[in-house]
Amino acid sequence: MIIVSEDFPIRVEQRGAVAIWTIDRADRANALSRPTLLAFGKLAREAAQNPSIHAVVVTGAGDKAFCAGADLKERQGMTENDVRVQVALYRTELGPLDRSPKPVVAAINGAALGGGLELALCCDLRVAAAHAQLGLPETSLGILPGAGGTQRLPRVVGEARAKEMILLARRLTADEALAWGLVNRVTPAGKGVVDDAVEWIRPIAEGAPIAQAAALEAIDRSFDTTLELGLELEKVSYDRTVVSEDRREALAAFAEKRKPVFKGR
Ligand code: COA
DSSP: OOOOBTTBOEEEEEETTEEEEEEOOGGGTTOBOHHHHHHHHHHHHHHHHOTTOOEEEEEESSSSEEEOSBOHHHHHTOOHHHHHHHHHHHHHHHHHHHTOSSOEEEEEOSEEETHHHHHHHHSSEEEEOTTOEEEOOGGGGTSOOTTTHHHHHHHHHOHHHHHHHHHTTOOEEHHHHHHTTSSSEEOOTTSOHHHHHHHHTHHHHTSOHHHHHHHHHHHHHGGGSOHHHHHHHHHHHHHHHHTOHHHHHHHHHHHTTSOOOOOOO
16 A cells, blocks of 8 residues: 655545546645656556556545646755756656556646646546636746646647637636636536546446557557558557457457456456
8 A cells, every 4th residue: 555645645546447646735735746746657657557447537635726736835945957857757757647558537626737737638538626727827937838738738729729828827717628628527516526537437447448548549649640650550559459358358248238348358
């Protein structure tokens, strides 16, 4: 079991096939300290190898903040070089989450600002509580979103809307974020965002892991390529599913009029 501490500030639990990772730093609005980034890297690398995890939900403790981005208190004591080293950590330690073969869902329980929204952008899907706010305020602080925000936000909402959010330091409400496609779903009133996210992704938890990983890889790589090459990549991903036991199980289940039981093989 992992004990939550300042050195490892992420609470880990498992509900069935879904791992839930909660940044447990409510007193700092769940900001991303160096140990928090290292913990994400460690968990994402381990989850990629763990067959009992089919999906991951990332959230923050409490209901005020999902994550307020960089830990500005930790940053106060840093030199310019320390800041550069810390920004590089976003890439090395959140990269494994972004590239995770298991679907990752952000359950945005409150404000997702700066690096907090960039963390959510590393996830494949985003579910927001109705009171959540989402924004990249960095340019109003004399910097720019340096944890992937300038690259991942336009891929999700398009160039014009990304420029509007970044240049105007504009915060969106959950409903605005839904309308812009920045979040996939807003949790209905009276429900907790984590419970809602876990319920919503049941088809993933019960689904075929090889097919999901292959689909994620094909979709993620589509942004960096031509259509022709992308279609080749899709074929390579498809071939991985053709040889799987899960594909044969789905066909057998269809013939026998029952639900398939997938084993990730
Ligand atoms: N780093 C470190 N500590 C942070 C923090 C951050 N990024 N953001 C908030 N905190 C701390 C606050 O200083 C406060 O601690 P204190 O009581 O010791 O002063 C505590 O977290 C709670 O924050 P508070 O502002 O009182 O809570 P709130 O619920 O009213 O508002 C936020 C929450 C996240 C909306 C607000 O704190 C905020 O806007 N933070 C700045 C986010 C930001 O600009 N991030 C971009 C960085 S590039």
